[in-house]
Amino acid sequence: MITGIDMPFRTRMRASNPLGTLSGWAAWAALAALVAAAWAADAPFYADKQDLLVYLEAGESKPVRNSQDWERRRRHIVANMESVMGPFPASERPPLDVRVIEGVALDGYTRKSITYAAREPEDRVPAYLLIPEHPNGAGILALHPTGELGKGIAVGLGDRPNRGYAHELARRGYVVLAPDYPYMGDAQTDPYALGYVSGTMKGIYNHSRGVDLLLSLPQVQVGRIGAIGHSLGGHNALFAGIFEPRVRAIVTSCGFNAFPKYKGGDLTGWSSDKYMPRIASLYGKDPRRMPFDFTEVLAALAPRAVFISGPTGDDNFEVSGVRDCVRSAVPVYEMFDAAKNLVAVHPDCGHDFPPEIREQAYRFLDESLL
DSSP: OOOOOOOOOOOOHHHHOOOTTTTTHHHHHHHHHHHHHGGGSSSEEEESSSOSSSOOOOOTTOOOOOOOHHHHHHHHHHHHHHHOOOOOOOOOOOOOOOEEEEEEEEEEEEEEEEEEEEEEETTEEEEEEEEEEEEOOOOEEOOOOOSSTTHHHHHHHHOOOGGGHHHHHHTTEEEEEEEETTSSOOOEEEEEEEEESSSHHHHHHHHHHHHHHHHHHHHHHHHHHEEEETHHHHHHHHHHHHOOOEEEEEESSSSSOOOOGGGGGGGGOOTTTTTHHHHHTTTTOOOOGHHHHHHHHHTTTTSSSSEEEEEOOOOOSOHHHHHHHHHHHHHHHHHHGGGGEEEOOOOSSSOOOHHHHHHHHHHHHHHOOO
């Protein structure tokens, strides 16, 4: 866990005190509640987040019978995610202004250390860009797990070889972008100073800009973008897919389960400043009060291709909660006649991404994107 992050934000809020009669943190929470309610005004609360073939309209539950009905429910899912994460920025995007810091020739590809512009020209995202000698036409967002090395983990610079999927995919012919997540690696920009209300949404926007970057390259073809990640990167790959329709295939390893089965229903781990503080300040870290769950996130990706590795021994994302999500999403995929696009495997291991499962995931990406 990253420590010492939330104090500057709390200090800023005490100084500005947006609702003067309250203490800074309470004022922030109260103001956030008002804003969140406004964002979710058109998104009713769904107490049942497992039966997804229904949508609410004017307080009445109606069946989802076709893709048009599903789009109503999906809009509610996304709006409820934004009530927790903050809105996805819709402002005009600046030029990417890619700056190459250094390049290293490796076996089968060149690894470039770069930065690119996110929402504002001075808000830059550090990343590694891996260009294969023989590109296959597809691009991949490789999102790293938790760790101080950030993007370096995904490109194989750490001491855990089962996390080096960016390196392996580049050798397979994919153009790979491995960006730093906020507060990790070289990414030290404060999302809250830029107007975000969660580290999660800052990461999502950075990753969307990463798709812009991949599609700006002559080696990458439109319609052939994927995302892969383990743990932190595993749920960020899902989130990127929700807000970035150009991501056509997703691999998520040890990245999620249903909130009621995360740490026995204690969502503290999701509520730090690097994730979604509103989970604590607005929803009391209580799964029953959460506006969205991963059952819905997974279904909202239908009919796109999603490969899930949920190990039986994962002590972070307990496997029955992964199965709950898959079970809820299957009927939505079936409605699109796309059940084959949702693949879940459950290796007999802990919180890991073993070689044989990575190979299955890479073949899945090949089949989905090439």
